[in-house]
Amino acid sequence: MANISRRNILKMGVVGAGTLALSSINATAAANEKDVKFDEEWDVVVVGSGFAGLAAGLTTAKKGNRVLILEKMGRIGGNSVINGGAMSLPNNPVQEKQGIKDSKELFMQDCLKAGLGLNHPELLETLAKRGNDAYKFLVEEGVVFDENVVAHFGGHSVPRTLTTKNHSGSGYIHPMVEQFQKIENCELRRRAKFDDFIVNNNGRVVGVAIRENYRFDDNLYSDDLENTSGEKKIIKAKKGVVLASGGFCRDRIYRKLQDPRIPDDVDSTNHAGATAGVLLKAFDLGAYPVQVSWIQFGPWASPDEKGFGMAPLLTQEGMFKFGFAVDVRNGKRFMNELADRKTRADAEFKILKEAPNAYPIAIGYEDSFRLINPDVVKKALSNDKLVGVCQSLDEIASKYGVPLDGLKESVKKYNEGIKAGNDEFGKPVDQLKGELFKENGPYYVIRLSPKPHHTMGGLKINEKAEVLSSKTGKPIEGLYAAGEITGGTHGASRLGSVAITDCIIFGMIAGENI
Template structure:
């Protein structure tokens, strides 16, 4: 096999520069991909999919349903990646439950909400596709066996102008991943290889992607930096893709090297909501063969995460669909509110970081009462209490004493918030008019969590068109044989993705990739 002209470590060092050099004629510097003439294929398929999250499984299912033989490779031992630990929240504009409860929504409204959160740098043509096909994606997930809590009023996630989010029955992304995996594995033309790490693309003489190089029996080692740079485990294999490859490898929030290059303010030891395998290696390989890099330095922080648990945990759901929604978040130093708890993620994360930069241990505190939790997440309340992520107090005095908050100021903040709810106007712009006067219950008991943003979603990635084809920086045309979907792509959400839109994006463009390949 042809030895790579550029090491993986060099690729990380230069990041997306390869595509930029290629535009200026320096394409040979990054001509690292092996050529078809120099390899011997071990197995042959019509389509190869890299990754087993929402996007990868949707692409594989659609491609297989169209009569293609499909191989899906997953570097981890478990299926699903971030999708499996996702909160199971699925933004679906114009869904049946909205209509049942008289909620007016539209594709235009969904796009406007996304543009506001994304600071207007979104690639609108991709948003238009998502808005148009969200219902298709939802129904396809149900066809695969996913079940949702339907009939109740949809959940209202931060940054959305109306409630439009549907939640899986088990309130996790696994509620989609598990049945979709079973659906895919039952398709006669589809197979999944676990612990099989994608290492490189294979190109023909004309630059078409015709396969991949991978390692089977791979063992991921989370102790190593970035894309498991020193890990040489596994047996080298070469797989042919007669019709093309779908890149659905996800984001890089767990990649301590690459995320630090993009945003030096992120501490090396910063926790993330992502699984350990969320690294940049596959995306960087796409850049090396000329894929346009888009907005890779925008990294979204989850503003509802907790410093009292590792990873995603249960705090995000208790906060997003409970304490942040109908309760409040206060600065522990003065007991005052400082943000709209239902603003978009970037706005809320920035507001918290302002406090934590001044006082690194002054984690903001979210609080509310039992009536502040959506019915859908009530089963999680006891879990949050059991893990210690959330605490329960009989009175505000007890809460203030334990959380070290000035009690008089805290009581004033709660009273002021309740007064705003009754009037239908909030000082920070929270949509309290929709609360029907439902206030924080001053009789208690009170529930609270500590909050701290964590790297959650990497906004940038490879550029795709509306057919999920990856666009080349060399030609500004699709790279033949290469498609992509999900978090590995960039531009769709701009500076910051709205909560519950990841499922919508990944399933929609995963379907489109599978249909078009």
């Protein structure tokens, strides 16, 4: 039983006795302001420099507040700056120009369907209501949208996804950082790690304990628990603290506590700093833990490259459509390659649980990539660590250790399904218009592994982006949160391209309310 044998990490202590360099780093409760001496004083402190943190920082700075944004990494922008830049907005200006009919209700229905009805309705409604305010805000900050493109992302009833001119999250982050840095008396400080909250006698958050010159170390099993770098400082936040530190897809301990199927050595589509440290400190302060078990995996990723990588570009619109995936142990297909993310990730996990190194493979051929930008395809295919080129099915069989018979049988069965318009796994083969899987190479092969992509759960916030306390059922005074560190907006599963929407809107709202 594979996942019994992986128990070592969970055994006794999650990181095992004696493996921690200094377990007392974070072992304290939030300090009271009367027990500390403040080194600096600001109006607002924002933790995190991605979409949500910058939106909050800019919005509140424009109201005249002195804002300090903390970023623990050496690089600004977390996952946001490596994001694809797609942002869905119902009733957006580009839809209008193109005559696409959309509505807030339709947007909410789409999100609720993906979220299995578990979305917190008041948060979802806030997204639907404030979409165009977010658009206006971003344009004012210098974000340049591609005004001719409104994409139709999976799970959305209509095309409603905008993108920046440069098709990247950096198209938001760079202008926002530039704008923020122009504002007098504000600062974005890198390598500044949040350690804990400072509270007053009424439980109000009045500051943060941080470490400067922090050197994040991905080689540690848990950077949050083990990293002793940096110098301590106590910062006063007169008006409030905004938590915008993102999700925990790269937190080996906390993601595994929610889903023990995730091996420690599995990569994620996220940047290395996406850990649960700030989230857990907020729970420790009494914030409600909400829907933390829901982790979204990308079934289109590969173990043969780091992070999000190039594989998703080739598999999603390529090999998964014009091609298929097989279990290397028998050469058989094992999923509808176009099913939703959860269904496909679960199918891949099932194989990897039975045989931890038997990564399934996606198989395609040159024609498979015809819907994708040729420059992207060229670049991705040239990565021979990621993509295997095989001249024939025999070569795939010998190179990847797949039984040739099974592989041939899969081609036959798949093509019969296309002819009959009825795929054995329910793949919508009508989309292929009778186009069969090619019986001659060359073939392109990519090994597959589900990678943690987005953590749905987190802190409970209200429509004002205030963090609610389990001690009172009311907001924790002085504490706000926005983006992936919060839970509830997306329910069980976030629809593609709603992350930026969520981060910008609730970041903006936090800034408005401080």
